[in-house]
Amino acid sequence: MAIAILYDSTACIGCRECESACSERWKLPYNDKIAAEEKTSARKLTTIRTHGERFSRKLCMHCMDPACVSVCPVGALEKTRNGPVVYDEGKCMGCRYCMVACPFEVPSYEWNAFIPKVRKCDLCADLTAKGGKSRCTEVCPVEATLTGDRAEMIAEARRRMAESPEKYYPKIYGLTEAGGTSVLILSAVPFEQLGYPANLPQRKLPEYTWAVLQHIPDITAVGAVFLGGVYWITHRRERVAAEEGGR
């Protein structure tokens, strides 16, 4: 089973209980000032954003084939079979390629720390691995955030949309974005109005780099034969000339 989060922004009341529970889990400070920041950072791993009367929530999307995992040169990021994308600070060397590559601009960095690390939501991997729910799900008073099997979450999203089609923009965000994500989002309006990137490829992002990387063995083999051959030809001509006493 692979779990996913379903966030229904039409149900969200912007109470920020998810923010506070998340900060508590990571032992990060949380107060009114931090609550008002409305952007994710190394000290705020999920945030509610206000758009007039509407709210949206930003957290790691836990892509099915995450760009951050594919680009990490030391495998410090990992997509677990259960769904969460988790980070191992012991492996990380701080190249920040994950931050450059993430299509949702999720990973944050501890810019001022002496021993800095990347910070991001881990979908409460320890809790969800035991069949539990994420902290943000547990504290949500209006079921705007749910945790469960991805297929069931998609079914739940479709059920809500079918029940009251007038309430929803007809699309589940995260179904195919960047090849699909383990966070699914519902909205009343087009998603870019809530701050979700709209121009994402539907293709898995790691395929863009793999298209080139996969040729490395070929380049190496062909290159070695080609260069060896050129060397042999160019120098043989010289040797023959020397033996014939020419030049």
Add this chain to the structure above:
Amino acid sequence: MTLAGIRITFWRIVFGVLMVLAAYAAYVRFFHGLGASTNLSDQFPWGIWIGFDVLCGVGLAAGGFTLAAIVHIFNIKTYEPIVRPAILTAFLGYLLVVVALMFDLGKPWNIWHPLIMWNPRSVMFEVGWCVTLYTTVLFLEFVPMVLERFRMERAQRIMRLISIPVIIAGVILSTLHQSSLGTLFLILPQKMHPLWYSPLLPLHFYISAIAVGLAMTIFESWHSARAFGRALEFPLIQRLSRLLSVAIAVYLAMRFMDLRNRHAFGALNVNELESWLFAMEIVLMLVPMLLLFRDRTRERPFAIYVAVVMFLLGFVTHRLNVSVTALERSAGVSYIPKWTEVAVTLGIIAAGFAMFRLAARYLPVFEDHGHAPEAASVQAEKALAAAPVAGD
């Protein structure tokens, strides 16, 4: 003027000032963190330490593999006198890239991790391995200069035995990571400005690296000729500059065809910064290419030098455009490096010049390593400059 036995010159003062600034910047970086020493942010995690020091640094050091291939593999002996300076530049260049990386990495003491913690899907992993191996190759290509200096015969014989496989490995490793620096950006199709994103980025980076490698070889020949009062290998420089103009032409043709095929010219807009920086990049490559095509330019060392410097600037502009300009709009921030970032970068460049100078003075880098009296060599240079291009 001398002070405590050291002759004080303008450039030595500049060097000293840069080193002091860089040392202070290093203190800020390592004791107060990346936040205090850079203008980087979550929205803009890579700055000039990656965009210039690494992306340009590795490119500018490409002369090493280009000339090693031309002379030792393709056996075009004419260029032999400039292989060693090119290899020296490359070796120093890669060492300095590693120094720059130590500044940029959040946890530089983990820099060796990719060697044991594998992720073959990562372009960065591949670059890490290639750069490590290629720096080793460059060391092996550089070490004969030291062995020769100290007349270590047996070691020299061993080095000669392995030299060809080492050179072939170096060319392959360079091909892989020079192009991979472009591949790094392929995962950002939606983030990058269409003037710079292209599935062909790896090829653009590779071809431009070959061109800039040739340009750097001319650049350093010109400078070391002046610094050591040595005769400029002028007919050679003329041939190289002709080669360079063709390399630039190939690169620009590829770049324009690619822009046209992707309908990217539509992204040009008179009032946008991106368009101006794009124009600057293209002009700084197109003009030197046209200049070097002219016979009259190639008759004058200084004209060649000016064209080469323009192209070097064009190359740097392209790499900075890919790594900085192309990403600013989607990130929603405008990144301007902090003074500490600039100080470290300038310090690294200055260290590169100084190390090259030292090595060129004490090791057999040039065939007549610096013993020619000044007056004679200036005469020779003039004579060569006046000589017809027929020998070319």
